[in-house]
Amino acid sequence: MSLLPPRWRLPYVALLTVVGLLLSASALQAYRLSGGRRPWEPFLWEFSSVAVIGLLVLGVHALMGALRGRPWPQQLAAHALALPLFSGLHIAGMFGIRLLVYGLVGVGYHPDDLPTLLVFEGGKDAVSYLSFCLISRGVWMAGAAAARARELDRARRELAEERLARLADQVQPHFLFNTLNLISSVMYEDVARADRLLCELAALLRQTLAAQQRAEHSLADELALVQPFLALMQARFGRERLVVEIQADADARACRLPALLLLAPVENAIKHDVARHRGRVTVSVRAERDGERLRLTVSNHADQPLPATPPLPPERDGGLGLRNLRERLQARYGSAARVDFGPQAGGMRLAMELPCTS
Structure with missing residues (x-):
């Protein structure tokens, strides 16, 4: 969470929680229709994925910030390396959490074989990664625009203050010359x-x-x-x-x-x-x-x-x-x-x- 400013940490966790609950509620319906007997399982599946994605998104956002202003070939090369890493970490983290929880409660868990997981999860991860990159780019652009607006506002204030100082400096000589003329x-x-x-x-x-x-x-x-x-x-x-x-x-x-x-x-x-x-x-x-x-x-x-x-x-x-x-x-x-x-x-x-x- 060090990549996230302190004031945004609680809202970010709240957002991930809401997303996890919505996905879990949807998965629970399909789970019951298929004859599932442990209602907590859909929550484990969805929250394990959301938790890992939530951490990886911070890394994607940092990567997008580091790539700003770089030539397009360098950006494409970086994304070509980052996408497989993103998918691999997501799969490893998600199934690692699930295996740990199933082991603690003493329930057997048998995921699909690795090639099937890579194809199934990798396709979804590619879409997710592209979406997160686009969102992150928008966030960075909005932040840059806000920074430019603040800088422009600061420059305008400084210009106005300088102008006020110049105009104020004109008051005293004008007043002084006229008063001295009266005295003379x-x-x-x-x-x-x-x-x-x-x-x-x-x-x-x-x-x-x-x-x-x-x-x-x-x-x-x-x-x-x-x-x-x-x-x-x-x-x-x-x-x-x-x-x-x-x-x-x-x-x-x-x-x-x-x-x-x-x-x-x-x-x-x-x-x-x-x-x-x-x-x-x-x-x-x-x-x-x-x-x-x-x-x-x-x-x-x-x-x-x-x-x-x-x-x-x-x-x-x-x-x-x-x-x-x-x-x-x-x-x-x-x-x-x-x-x-x-x-x-x-x-x-x-x-x-x-x-x-x-």
Whole structure:
């Protein structure tokens, strides 16, 4: 049984037992019709054959595995040698068990002469051997296909993880360059304010670096990064111009999502409204859990519709940051995630829906 994995041993023995019982029940009927007086004899005949065949099948399966990929002439030569060996071992083992049992119970047993046995049993063994070879080949092919599928799945996972890592690496430089540009606009007007902004930026970058190493964290951790960024932007534009609203219930905060997922949408919301309007702009981040789904919304709304400068046409997909977001969600969740981006009354709105795992 060493050729059989431990988890398959009990089912294999159970299968052989069922086959032996079915064959014995059929043989018992013929035995009684022929006037037999010892009902245990058909069970001995069939189970002795099934037991030996059960062991030999393991050897056939191992042989088929060893012959995989070999040239056909070598395979045919191996089978030409294995078939007589299979039949010889089957006959010797089967009749050896029968003679032993009959001897123990003190009953005489007189099998047919050897030439007759070789012809009668050899023909059946040839059919059995061919059948077992075909079944074994199918099993090996199925195992190889399953191994290829597992390897392909592993390669896909590694590719997806590599892609996620590449996309995540794009988040921080994009966010950093835009933030530094914001700080540079006030550094000559208010040095103390610019210094304060740089200190806040350094603290925020330390948090984002730590988050990036985790690759995935809870929505609560993500909001802990978004809030300092929004505070930094409020310090830049003034709280009278930038109003921040964050709403997320406890169930939503427990959901896990890719790290740094919301920074780009929040920054995009500020870039599209706060930096281009004189009036007050409200930036909202909302999250709610609906069963096993997490719904996230990032939106902005300007109180005064008149822009400080002629408005630029919004990019259809939200620019680099949101293209990155779409690709990250696609790589992580596939079709299970959905992203909608477009204008709403007085501003822009980004809605995301993705699976919630706690």
